[in-house]
Amino acid sequence: MSGNPAAAPLLRLEQVVAGYAAPVVGPISCSIQAGDVLGLWGTNGSGKSTLLNAIANAARIFSGRIERAPNLTLFYQEQRPVRLPAMPLTGRDLLRCAAVPTHRPPPGPLSQHLDRRLDRLSGGQYQLLCVWAALAGSAELVLLDEPTNNLDPEHERLLALLLAQPPAYRDDRRAVLLVSHERAFLESVCSRVLELAPDA
Amino acid sequence: MNWEIYADPLFRLPFAAGLLIAGVLPVLGALLMLREEWLAALGLAHLAAAGALLGLAVGAPAMLGASLGALGGGAVKSLGGARGNTAYGFMILIGWSALLLAAANTSAGDALGQAVMDGQIYFAGWTELAAAVLLTGLAVTALPRLMPRLLRARFFPRHDTANRLPAWRWHLGFDLLAAFGVAVGTATLGLLGAFALVLVPAWAAFRIAPGWAWTLWLAGLMGVAAYLAAFVLALGLDQPFGPALTAVCLALGGLIGALSRPAQGRRGA
Numbered sequence: 187m188s189g190n191p192a193a194a195p196l197l198r199l200e201q202v203v204a205g206y207a208a209p210v211v212g213p214i215s216c217s218i219q220a221g222d223v224l225g226l227w228g229t230n231g232s233g234k235s236t237l238l239n240a241i242a243n244a245a246r247i248f249s250g251r252i253e254r255a256p257n258l259t260l261f262y263q264e265q266r267p268v269r270l271p272a273m274p275l276t277g278r279d280l281l282r283c284a285a286v287p288t289h290r291p292p293p294g295p296l297s298q299h300l301d302r303r304l305d306r307l308s309g310g311q312y313q314l315l316c317v318w319a320a321l322a323g324s325a326e327l328v329l330l331d332e333p334t335n336n337l338d339p340e341h342e343r344l345l346a347l348l349l350a351q352p353p354a355y356r357d358d359r360r361a362v363l364l365v366s367h368e369r370a371f372l373e374s375v376c377s378r379v380l381e382l383a384p385d386a
Numbered sequence: 387m388n389w390e391i392y393a394d395p396l397f398r399l400p401f402a403a404g405l406l407i408a409g410v411l412p413v414l415g416a417l418l419m420l421r422e423e424w425l426a427a428l429g430l431a432h433l434a435a436a437g438a439l440l441g442l443a444v445g446a447p448a449m450l451g452a453s454l455g456a457l458g459g460g461a462v463k464s465l466g467g468a469r470g471n472t473a474y475g476f477m478i479l480i481g482w483s484a485l486l487l488a489a490a491n492t493s494a495g496d497a498l499g500q501a502v503m504d505g506q507i508y509f510a511g512w513t514e515l516a517a518a519v520l521l522t523g524l525a526v527t528a529l530p531r532l533m534p535r536l537l538r539a540r541f542f543p544r545h546d547t548a549n550r551l552p553a554w555r556w557h558l559g560f561d562l563l564a565a566f567g568v569a570v571g572t573a574t575l576g577l578l579g580a581f582a583l584v585l586v587p588a589w590a591a592f593r594i595a596p597g598w599a600w601t602l603w604l605a606g607l608m609g610v611a612a613y614l615a616a617f618v619l620a621l622g623l624d625q626p627f628g629p630a631l632t633a634v635c636l637a638l639g640g641l642i643g644a645l646s647r648p649a650q651g652r653r654g655a
Contacts, residue, residue: 242548262544270422272592274601275537283537303596319542329548 195219196258196327196361197241201250204233204240209248211236216380218327220359223349225372228382234365235265237382238329241363261325265332267316273304277315280304284319292318293351294344310341318348321362328362334371346375391621400510400574401617406518407571408583408613410525412605414567415588417533417560420540425474426463427568427584432481433459434569435577439488449513452573453566455481460565464558507617507627510574517570528563532556537598576628583609586635590642612638 195217203212211233218224228234239245241252242262261284275283277300291297296318299311307315313336320328334342353360366372372379391397418424434456441451459477489500535556538545546553571580587608588601595601612634620630 242544243550244544244547260545260548261542262548263542264544268541268543270420272419274592274595274598275541276597279537279598280541283534283541285534285538301597316541 194255195253196255196359197363198253199241199250200253202237202240202252203248203250204236204245205248206236206245210245211240211382212248213250214382215250218361218363220326220361222361222378223376224361224363225376225379226363226365226382227369227372227379228367230367232382234367234382235331238262238331238363238365241327242329255326258327259325260327260329261320261323262329263316263320263331263333265335267313269309269312270305275304276301277304277307280315281319281322284323286319286322290322292322292348294347296344296348309336310338313337314341314344314348317345321348321351321360326359326361328360330362330364332366333364334366334368342371346371349375392618397621399512399515400507403510403515403518403574404507404613404617405610406515406522407567407574407580408609409606410522411567411571411580411583412587412591412609413525413529413602414564415584416591416601416605417536418564418584419588419592421536423474424585424588425471426477427564428581429474429477429481430456430459430565430568431572431577431581432478432485434481434565434572434580436481436484436488437569438573439485439492443488443492447513449517449570449573452569453517456565456569456572457562460561461558464554464561507575507579514570514574518574521567521570524563524566528559532560532563536560575631579628579631582632582635583612586639587612590639593646594642608638 196219198217199214201213201215203209203214205211214237216224226234226237236245240247242260277296281300291300292315296311296314299307299315304312304315313333317330317333320330333345337345349362349364364372364376369379415424415427418427434452437455437458438448438452441454442448459481463473463477535553539553539557545551568580568584571583574580575583587605590608591601591604595604613631616627616631616634619625619634620627623630
């Protein structure tokens with residue numbers, strides 16, 4: 187990728203076919219610019235998570251190519267956040283792990299949970315805290331896999347609020363690639379929505 | 387109880403070596419517990435004990451053999467990507483088998499094997515103290531750098547791969563530090579005494595600590611408190627040190643376990 191770095195895409199996929207032992211998804215072509223909140227919609231088994239894994243070097247690319255902007259930093263929040271039987275870390279500890287600047291407390295009621303142990307949070311609260319850890323750091327491309335899973339309508343609204351927050355620093359370039367099977371949610375929070383057909 | 391024995395200069399070196407180890411092993415234990423690898427400590431302790439005896443059989447110091455045994459296990463575990471109870475179970479079996487075979491087939495091996503099992507800290511000298519000082523120095527230097535990376539890898543496991551970061555470096559670094567800690571602990575405090583210091587204070591701290599910094603401090607302080615109590619009891623009552631330390635750790639852990647409820651029972655809605 188060359189030319190004006192600000193205008194160049196953060197990520198470009200060209201005819202990417204990805205999978206594990208065998209191809210699961212593709213060919214897919216798209217690009218993501220700074221400022222994008224790109225939704226990826228598809229039914230179960232359409233390969234949405236596999237595509238995120240391919241972008242994050244965790245799946246095999248059978249053909250095509252993925253081009254990253256130079257020194258692109260990623261944050262990948264998986265579908266199920268790591269949840270241990272005992273987690274003696276507070277929400278603040280978790281944000282510190284993700285290198286979230288201390289001047290960025292999460293918006294809304296999530297800030298009330300910063301001093302609670304992670305294992306005393308509900309599944310939804312913990313999931314949203316993980317999403318905030320991804321969004322509030324310095325990563326330029328944030329990959330969110332099914333962040334609406336297990337969220338009630340109130341927490342879904344809070345997720346939309348998190349996604350609307352600006353990057354950590356004013357000059358930061360940031361884009362979000364958000365995978366979900368909830369089309370209505372994607373339509374409401376994303377600047378673009380791509381649809382993955384099962385045989386894509 | 388014979389109080390004069392505590393003033394005996396003979397016990398100063400063992401006391402100082404054990405005190406340093408008792409402060410470091412629980413902190414390593416907290417990280418091992420967070421990685422759900424606490425059983426690895428028992429595997430490494432067995433390899434360290436076997437290494438100590440095999441080292442003595444070829445004329446090497448016990449501390450060197452213990453360190454090589456545990457570091458070898460830690461390196462193989464880390465570089466081979468071995469995770470989970472199966473790998474640690476094999477480490478325990480290999481170490482136990484080698485320990486007892488070495489004890490049965492070397493001169494004075496039987497007595498030394500028993501000493502490693504009993505944990506006779508009173509035999510510790512300058513070598514053990516030097517190893518404990520080195521361990522403390524390594525932990526104080528390396529853990530502040532390793533800790534943020536290890537925590538991030540634990541809670542955001544895709545991060546390093548996604549950013550093409552050489553995560554193997556900090557995983558190997560911690561595995562070797564843990565292996566060295568367990569080796570020094572095993573050679574100084576005995577096999578199960580060292581394992582008790584890795585497991586019990588961290589387990590208890592995980593139940594009651596309000597945050598991660600508290601977890602590390604509580605684990606370390608509980609390890610030191612258990613060690614001091616065990617040193618006083620074992621020396622004053624003429625008991626083997628390893629079992630005394632393990633018993634005190636268990637009593638402390640049992641007390642905290644009884645007074646606290648597991649965190650899962652207190653989750654919010």
